[in-house]
Amino acid sequence: MPRGRYSLHDPHDHTSLGSxxxxxxxxxxxxxxxSQLTAPSGDHTGSVDLTLDELGRPIRLQLHAASWQVKGAALDGVTWVRTDPTGEHATEGNVAAHAFTGASPAFYVALARLVRPSKGEGxxxxxxxxxxxxxLAPRTFDQAWALLGRTTHDTDSGPLAVDEYQVSDLETGEQHSVHLAGDVVLSAPGIELEELESPPSVFS
Incomplete structure (x- = not known):
């Protein structure tokens, strides 16, 4: 079971956003x-709880940020409930989409599992x-995922396969690279792996 810590920062000006x-x-x-999120001061700022099925579909999502909360799942596309800070009003949403995403590194792993591009197929x-x-305001948009390649690195616990993906925002045209080893993000915009207590899990 991988356990560790990511540092989060603004990908544009590199301002620290916490861990x-x-x-x-x-x-x-x-x-x-x-996961649990903390500010640079160490104060708790939110949490992420994401469960995927064997095909990579989100069967349960719970997000907390400040006093906001989102609960969602893949149901008739994706469906969610977003609760305001007072808890008095909840809004429901449903979109014909494939999955959820957000700032957490978890979503890179989840989308790689869902999309599963093969090298050379586009x-x-x-x-x-x-x-x-x-x-936690919702926004619907399209991305494109391409597998650029896989490299294998020797480590103390055996060979480690690292996949490099190119992720494109189809609305803005912006592209960036993401490096994944199993279920751990090694690098992505605004994300750095700082600590890892055990090797990444290998998906079948």
């Missing part, structure tokens, strides 16, 4: 990721509903 302390695990029914398009802190 995400996580653990995740594969199982016969899919994958689960749980980019695969996916429609997403994204939630961003601090108010």
């Amino acid at each position: 995400e302390h996580f653990h995740c695990a594969t199982g016969p029914s899919g994958w689960r990721y749980v 980019a695969k398009r996916v429609r997403l509903v994204g939630f961003t802190s601090p108010v």
Whole structure:
């Protein structure tokens, strides 16, 4: 069960946004990721709880940021409930999309599992509903994922396969690279892996 810490920063000016302390695990029914987010001061700022089925579909999502909360799942596309800070009003949403996304590294792993592009086959398009802190407002947009290649590195615990993906925002044309080893993000815009207590899990 990988357990560790990511540091988060603004990808444009590199301002520190805090840390995400996580653990995740594969199982016969899919994958689960749980994390706690802290500000640079150390104050708790939110949490992520994401469960995927064996095909990479989100069967349960719970996000907390400040006093906002989102609960969602893949149902008739994707469906969610967003609760305001007072808890008095909840809004429901449903979009004909494939999955959720957000600032957490968990979503890179989840989307790589869902899209599963093969090297040389071109980019695969996916429609997403994204939630961003601090108010977790939903936004629907399209991305394209392409697998650029796989490299294998020797480590103390054996060979480590690292996949490099190119992720494109089809609305803005912006592109960036993401490096994944199993269910751990090694690097992505605004994300750095700072600590890892055990090797990444390998998906079947």
